[in-house]
Amino acid sequence: MFNLLKKRFSEILEKISNKGIITEKNIKVTLREIRKSLLEADVALSVVKKFIHNVKKKSLGKKFNTSLTPGQEFIKIIKHELIQKLGNDDNTLKFSKKPPSIYLIVGLQGMGKTTSIGKIGQLLHKQYKKKVLNVTTDTYRFAAVKQLELLSLQTQIDFFLFKENNDPKEIAINSIKYAIKKSYDVVLIDTSGRLHTDQKMMLELQDIYKTINPTETLLVVDSMLGQDVTNIAERFSTLVNITGIILTKMDSDTKGGVALSIKELTQKPIKFVGNGEKLDAIEIFNSQKIANRILGMEDIFSLIKEIENKIILPKQKINNLKKKFDLNDFLIYVNQVRNTGGLAYLIKKLPINKTISQLSNTINDKELNNFVAIINSMTKIEKKNPNIIKNSRKHRIALGSGLNVQSVNKLLKQFDIVKKMVEKVKKIGLSQSIKNLFF
Numbered sequence: 001m002f003n004l005l006k007k008r009f010s011e012i013l014e015k016i017s018n019k020g021i022i023t024e025k026n027i028k029v030t031l032r033e034i035r036k037s038l039l040e041a042d043v044a045l046s047v048v049k050k051f052i053h054n055v056k057k058k059s060l061g062k063k064f065n066t067s068l069t070p071g072q073e074f075i076k077i078i079k080h081e082l083i084q085k086l087g088n089d090d091n092t093l094k095f096s097k098k099p100p101s102i103y104l105i106v107g108l109q110g111m112g113k114t115t116s117i118g119k120i121g122q123l124l125h126k127q128y129k130k131k132v133l134n135v136t137t138d139t140y141r142f143a144a145v146k147q148l149e150l151l152s153l154q155t156q157i158d159f160f161l162f163k164e165n166n167d168p169k170e171i172a173i174n175s176i177k178y179a180i181k182k183s184y185d186v187v188l189i190d191t192s193g194r195l196h197t198d199q200k201m202m203l204e205l206q207d208i209y210k211t212i213n214p215t216e217t218l219l220v221v222d223s224m225l226g227q228d229v230t231n232i233a234e235r236f237s238t239l240v241n242i243t244g245i246i247l248t249k250m251d252s253d254t255k256g257g258v259a260l261s262i263k264e265l266t267q268k269p270i271k272f273v274g275n276g277e278k279l280d281a282i283e284i285f286n287s288q289k290i291a292n293r294i295l296g297m298e299d300i301f302s303l304i305k306e307i308e309n310k311i312i313l314p315k316q317k318i319n320n321l322k323k324k325f326d327l328n329d330f331l332i333y334v335n336q337v338r339n340t341g342g343l344a345y346l347i348k349k350l351p352i353n354k355t356i357s358q359l360s361n362t363i364n365d366k367e368l369n370n371f372v373a374i375i376n377s378m379t380k381i382e383k384k385n386p387n388i389i390k391n392s393r394k395h396r397i398a399l400g401s402g403l404n405v406q407s408v409n410k411l412l413k414q415f416d417i418v419k420k421m422v423e424k425v426k427k428i429g430l431s432q433s434i435k436n437l438f439f
């Protein structure tokens with residue numbers, strides 16, 4: 001999901017994240033690259049233009065006075081803008097005050113309408129404890145009726161059986177009458193897939209819509225659709241009042257353009273994301289989560305959690321340390337890092353601040369072994385008070401460890417970096433301190 005954008009953004013943002021100053025020139029270069037990436041991911045041109053315009057306006061001339069580097073501030077602006085584009089408004093399903101709530105599901109053929117009804121019905125039943133009735137008005141395809149009947153059986157949702165000679169509008173009316181009689185909370189009404197250019201079918205849909213006056217009318221959009229999505233959404237919107245979008249097939253190899261364009265183009269919130277063929281493969285849309293995904297932050301957060309939990313300096317371990325971080329503590333840290341293999345690679349992947357990327361330089365198997373040998377050649381007093389280690393002591397320690405003075409200097413330098421980091425992390429924990437860079 002969003003693999004292309006994620007790859008592009010991580011390349012672009014890595015370059016800018018460590019920049020000390022944000023100038024018109026380096027912003028221009030970065031924005032040009034972002035523009036290219038968004039277009040490559042099939043985001044609509046008008047949306048891309050607005051995105052770039054807003055980021056530029058917010059970043060240039062802004063006085064950054066937080067603890068973030070300007071590069072990190074810039075990333076924060078991008079994230080904020082991504083969330084705006086994805087839509088940050090109320091995306092919860094509306095329920096009618098007087099049951100049943102009626103949800104009309106519309107869209108082109110094969111977008112995933114019937115599958116989404118199966119998923120939403122199950123979600124409403126399991127999570128919201130609603131009594132749901134599934135209905136299909138697709139009198140054109142017998143297979144579509146069977147499909148929803150089967151999905152209803154699988155999810156243990158009641159399925160409304162219509163009379164053979166009923167037309168779609170009659171089926172919808174009869175199903176609602178039945179739902180009122182039997183005290184259903186929700187009626188999910190499937191419609192046959194139709195081309196937005198098919199005038200007769202579109203008017204039929206409008207007729208159903210006007211007659212039943214749904215609580216929500218949800219347009220199902222396949223996230224693999226290209227720029228055509230604008231025309232489709234516009235055509236549906238002129239005939240029925242779309243109240244939300246269901247974005248399907250987000251698990252497939254989608255470039256992500258539709259997800260980023262549809263809110264801006266339709267001004268309708270994305271309510272659900274379908275991310276698989278299975279019946280539980282649906283999520284309530286969360287723009288923050290998607291923005292994190294695009295910016296590769298989801299991976300980073302889980303990585304950091306892993307590092308924090310398993311490897312270096314969990315908060316309680318830091319708190320257990322003596323007041324002053326000394327070389328004995330550093331030795332514990334070095335041994336932890338040594339035991340984890342592959343950490344250098346993980347840490348190098350993090351687009352984070354200089355201290356931590358400098359830290360990755362320490363994490364090299366050979367150097368870690370050297371560090372252990374060097375610390376073991378020190379006296380107890382030296383380990384507790386590294387600042388007394390001046391020239392003659394350095395020579396003695398180097399000799400004792402079979403290494404040279406440069407290696408001792410390197411160790412002391414890395415010790416300083418880790419000490420600074422520990423002091424920072426001691427306050428709020430590693431994952432929180434890194435998360436703070438982005439929120």
Ligand SMILES: Nc1nc2c(ncn2[C@@H]2O[C@H](COP(=O)(O)OP(=O)(O)OP(=O)(O)O)[C@@H](O)[C@H]2O)c(=O)[nH]1
Pocket residue numbers: 107108109110111112113114115116144192193194220248249250251252273274275276277281
């Ligand atoms: N990978 C994936 N496939 C999906 C998703 N949603 C639906 N599908 C698949 O897309 C295909 C079409 O889904 P349907 O639910 O039949 O689509 P429809 O809009 O009801 O189709 P019509 O009745 O022809 O208009 C099926 O093979 C589904 O399994 C999804 O989120 N991810």
